[in-house]
Amino acid sequence: MNVQIEKAKLSSVKRKRWFTLSPEKSPFFYLLPMIIFMAIMVAYPIGRVFYLSFTQNILTRPDLVGAFIGLENYITLFSSAEFWETLGRTAVWTTLSVVGKTLIGFGIAWMLSKDIAFKRFYMLLLMIPWVTPMVVAAVAWRWIYDGQFGMLNYILMQVNILQEPYVWLGNKMSAFIATAVTDMWVGIPFMAMMFLAGLQSISVELLESASMDGASSFQRLIHIVLPIMKPIILVATTLSAIWTFNSFGVIWPLTRGGPVDATQTLIIEAYKRSFGAFDMGMGATVAVVIFFILLMFTILYKRLLMKQEEM
Numbered sequence: 001m002n003v004q005i006e007k008a009k010l011s012s013v014k015r016k017r018w019f020t021l022s023p024e025k026s027p028f029f030y031l032l033p034m035i036i037f038m039a040i041m042v043a044y045p046i047g048r049v050f051y052l053s054f055t056q057n058i059l060t061r062p063d064l065v066g067a068f069i070g071l072e073n074y075i076t077l078f079s080s081a082e083f084w085e086t087l088g089r090t091a092v093w094t095t096l097s098v099v100g101k102t103l104i105g106f107g108i109a110w111m112l113s114k115d116i117a118f119k120r121f122y123m124l125l126l127m128i129p130w131v132t133p134m135v136v137a138a139v140a141w142r143w144i145y146d147g148q149f150g151m152l153n154y155i156l157m158q159v160n161i162l163q164e165p166y167v168w169l170g171n172k173m174s175a176f177i178a179t180a181v182t183d184m185w186v187g188i189p190f191m192a193m194m195f196l197a198g199l200q201s202i203s204v205e206l207l208e209s210a211s212m213d214g215a216s217s218f219q220r221l222i223h224i225v226l227p228i229m230k231p232i233i234l235v236a237t238t239l240s241a242i243w244t245f246n247s248f249g250v251i252w253p254l255t256r257g258g259p260v261d262a263t264q265t266l267i268i269e270a271y272k273r274s275f276g277a278f279d280m281g282m283g284a285t286v287a288v289v290i291f292f293i294l295l296m297f298t299i300l301y302k303r304l305l306m307k308q309e310e311m
Contacts (some may be wrong), residue, residue, distance in 0.1 A: 046291075051286035059278035073285040082261075083269075083286075090251035090265040093180055094244045100184040101244075102237055105191025110221075112192070113199040130189035134249035141182040142254050145169050175255050179263045183250045187243070191236055198232035199225070231305065238301040242294055266290050 053234075056067040057066065077083050108126065112119060144151045147167035158164040187194045202225060210220050226233075248267050251257065253283070257264035257272065265284060274283025 011068050017161060049287050049291075052280055053288045055281045057279070057281040057284075059280060069281075071137070073281050075286050077282065077289070085253065086261070086266055086269050088265075089176075090245065090267075093176065093265055094241060096177075096181045097183045097187070097244045097247075098237055098241050101187045101191045101240055102233070104184065105188045105236075106233075108188065108192040109195035109199055112196050126189050126192055128189075129185050130188075130193075131257055134186055135253055137186055138182060138250050138253035141178075141185070142169070145178050145254075169261055172259055175259055175262050179251050179254050182254060183244060183247055186250065187240055191240060194232060194236040195229065198229045202228055232299070234304060238297070240266045242297065243290055245297075246290070266293075 054068060054070055056064045056069045056072070112126075113123060113228055132140075143149070145168040145171060147153065147165050150165075150168070152168065153162060153165045157165070166174070168178050191228045206224060210224055216224070227260075245265075246267050247265070248271065251263050251265060251268055252271070255263045257268040267290065270283050270286035270290065273286060275277050277283075
């Protein structure tokens with residue numbers, strides 16, 4: 001009986017400490033600034049977007065601003081063939097870019113992990129795309145792809161690969177690939193640095209022992225390096241996939257989603273619906289769909305990472 005009374009007193013004291021006005025005794029006041037910040041900067045915008053997705057909010061129609069329509073926006077969106085085409089295009093574009101970043105980034109990291117001349121200089125060059133603002137990089141690449149004055153056409157014509165200028169951003173397939181290549185250029189340094197850090201953590205003695213046992217460079221890569229690098233590759237590719245899926249600063253300055261929606265991804269569609277057609281309700285609906293897709297992707301990544309740690 002006395003033990004229960006003591007526990008009740010202790011619980012009462014803890015509650016009092018939580019709500020006390022003394023910062024020295026209560027953690028509440030230490031957490032309050034962060035709680036307020038998260039509520040204003042994260043919770044409110046997310047909640048506002050969710051609310052807008054349940055409304056008919058067309059800014060050019062004052063009579064339709066704020067009208068609650070429930071799931072009608074979602075039904076309209078999911079019944080649209082254009083949405084599913086955009087979703088598939090986004091998945092292909094993201095996969096192409098992330099695979100390119102991963103393979104090229106790992107190749108660069110593999111070379112930089114060796115004892116080569118001018119290694120610091122190469123690493124400095126590698127950081128240029130990473131420190132360049134994304135919009136500036138996209139505008140620079142737009143000039144490179146220019147059909148009349150672009151450097152790419154000039155080089156290809158000088159080596160007789162092209163006989164006449166080609167409008168890279170004016171054709172559907174070439175524009176799709178060009179935007180993915182530009183996104184690769186921006187993201188490769190991050191992947192290379194992540195992989196380089198992982199490669200430098202691998203024991204040199206382990207690799208030398210495998211070499212003395214007769215393992216070739218390819219066998220050491222497959223059976224030693226990649227298994228050790230698997231968690232780092234998983235983290236790097238997951239982060240890259242999330243950033244690429246949400247990539248707006250590359251596609252919009254280059255093509256604005258064209259030509260004929262060939263490079264329109266979900267994030268571009270959300271922007272066009274919100275600030276092009278001024279349909280804030282439908283734009284918010286697309287944004288919510290993007291949120292849930294990335295949320296499921298993140299949950300899958302967390303499970304894979306936890307499974308990897310248990311192995």
